[in-house]
Amino acid sequence: xxxxxxxxxxxxxxxxxxxxxxxxxxxxxxxxxxxxxxxxxxxxxxxxxxxxxxxxxxxxxxxxxxxxxxxxxxxxxxxxxxxxxxxxxxxxxxxxxxxxxxxxxxxxxxxxxxxxxxxxxxxxxxxxxxxxxxxxxxxxxxxxxxxxxxxxxxxxxx
Amino acid sequence: xxxxxxxxxxxxxxxxxxxxxxxxxxxxxxxxxxxxxxxxxxxxxxxxxxxxxxxxxxxxxxxxxxxxxxxxxxxxxxxxxxxxxxxxxxxxxxxxxxxxxxxxxxxxxxxxxxxxxxxxxxxxxxxxxxxxxxxxxxxxxxxxxxxxxxxxxxxxxx
Numbered sequence: 648x649x650x651x652x653x654x655x656x657x658x659x660x661x662x663x664x665x666x667x668x669x670x671x672x673x674x675x676x677x678x679x680x681x682x683x684x685x686x687x688x689x690x691x692x693x694x695x696x697x698x699x700x701x702x703x704x705x706x707x708x709x710x711x712x713x714x715x716x717x718x719x720x721x722x723x724x725x726x727x728x729x730x731x732x733x734x735x736x737x738x739x740x741x742x743x744x745x746x747x748x749x750x751x752x753x754x755x756x757x758x759x760x761x762x763x764x765x766x767x768x769x770x771x772x773x774x775x776x777x778x779x780x781x782x783x784x785x786x787x788x789x790x791x792x793x794x795x796x797x798x799x800x801x802x803x804x805x
Numbered sequence: 806x807x808x809x810x811x812x813x814x815x816x817x818x819x820x821x822x823x824x825x826x827x828x829x830x831x832x833x834x835x836x837x838x839x840x841x842x843x844x845x846x847x848x849x850x851x852x853x854x855x856x857x858x859x860x861x862x863x864x865x866x867x868x869x870x871x872x873x874x875x876x877x878x879x880x881x882x883x884x885x886x887x888x889x890x891x892x893x894x895x896x897x898x899x900x901x902x903x904x905x906x907x908x909x910x911x912x913x914x915x916x917x918x919x920x921x922x923x924x925x926x927x928x929x930x931x932x933x934x935x936x937x938x939x940x941x942x943x944x945x946x947x948x949x950x951x952x953x954x955x956x957x958x959x960x961x962x963x
Contacts, residue, residue, distance in 0.1 A: 648876075683874045684874070684900060688887060698886070712866055729844045729856070731857060734898070735896035735946075736894070738892055739891075788893075790951055
């Protein structure tokens, strides 16, 4: 575990950060879907049997939310000032997620460059691959985050 | 409001679907962040004053979740069999979302083509623009969904 804050200079292309052990419960998946994605294959166990999934499936956005929770629990979240996302690219769900699945993520740093508009910060891009307990890929995405440089450190970070 | 199911043939490029009136409450934004994005600028009103946001801000993923909820309440959700997302592209958050903001979405159909692998279905892409009560763009994303063709209708849709 990384204890001190991470700066732009600390992060290497190809470096990986992992976290896992998130059990998907039916209750939580349904509660999320009722709030944000109330479609019958995400909220109604009986009706879901007649859907394209054949059984209750988690919302793709729930899988994204759980993956973010795992990311915040990973050492990458020690980035100085916190992980402030710039955007996402190429979010895909190659396999559904079902209740009782256990999810883990692998974050891989894919690029880094200094910011043009803010010379004391860098833009770091990374890929997040989310797997279930059978090591099947259930979500993949590319993301970008702004990371302060060491020379920007004025004691304001957490 | 569209009451009958929507098929591939019913959807036109350039067509728009809207929904709105979603009030962001501090309690709900914090509860979401505690579950999925527990960073101090999303969960701690006092500490957030010293963050880059200057006050408590909603998680970008919460904005995405609320936008999905608005999408499911829009006429586009009448797609036969439900909205099964194929993926997202270019998710961006040009402005933060704060408690007491009220969000609305504008969905614009950007392309449609028949599926190569499944000839009774089409791939429809659309853009979702999410605005706050000041008409400032707070999120933009491109998404793709699989939509059944009329000739696939065998009475199995909702």
